[in-house]
Amino acid sequence: MNALRCYLFRFTSYVDEFVYGANDGIITTFAVVSGAQGAHLGHKAIIILGLANLVADGFSMGASSFLAIRTEADVDTANGSPVTENEKRALSRSMATFIGFVCAGILPLIPFFTNLAPQREFLVSSISAAGAFFVVGGLRAFVTRRSFVFSGIEMLIVGGAASALAYGVGFGVEWFVR
Numbered sequence: 001m002n003a004l005r006c007y008l009f010r011f012t013s014y015v016d017e018f019v020y021g022a023n024d025g026i027i028t029t030f031a032v033v034s035g036a037q038g039a040h041l042g043h044k045a046i047i048i049l050g051l052a053n054l055v056a057d058g059f060s061m062g063a064s065s066f067l068a069i070r071t072e073a074d075v076d077t078a079n080g081s082p083v084t085e086n087e088k089r090a091l092s093r094s095m096a097t098f099i100g101f102v103c104a105g106i107l108p109l110i111p112f113f114t115n116l117a118p119q120r121e122f123l124v125s126s127i128s129a130a131g132a133f134f135v136v137g138g139l140r141a142f143v144t145r146r147s148f149v150f151s152g153i154e155m156l157i158v159g160g161a162a163s164a165l166a167y168g169v170g171f172g173v174e175w176f177v178r
Contacts, residue, residue, distance in 0.1 A: 021100030038170030062098030133159035
């Protein structure tokens with residue numbers, strides 16, 4: 001029981017980074033999917049662009065988190081402040097960001113890897129992204145102390161707006177360059 005309690009404590013100390021990564025992962029990956037769909041790039045391009053985004057942006061988020069924590073530690077140390085526990089765990093915290101990004105970011109791509117809904121992959125992707133926006137947004141409640149429902153709706157609106165913008169840009173650019 002003590003081992004489980006210790007594990008849960010360690011996990012909860014990374015929830016903020018995991019949620020941060022997951023928020024960005026679902027938004028950026030679904031925005032890429034939406035932009036590619038709006039431009040009528042096709043199934044293959046959506047998978048390629050989505051996976052490229054998932055890996056590169058996930059890595060960038062994790063590395064940026066690591067560098068930000070380390071920079072804060074360097075500034076604090078230069079000012080004579082002791083190094084905090086979070087700063088000592090910069091690598092673990094940045095890995096939580098990366099894992100959150102990839103776990104949430106893969107969701108809108110899954111329909112394009114399966115043949116479960118031929119010609120409806122984008123619809124299924126949109127529904128799974130909307131659900132993920134709500135759930136991941138709701139998880140912010142553990143960090144912000146707001147209600148799960150309010151945080152979920154807030155994230156659903158932000159993610160939906162970003163996705164609509166990406167779809168519109170893809171559609172507009174494809175129409176313009178025909």
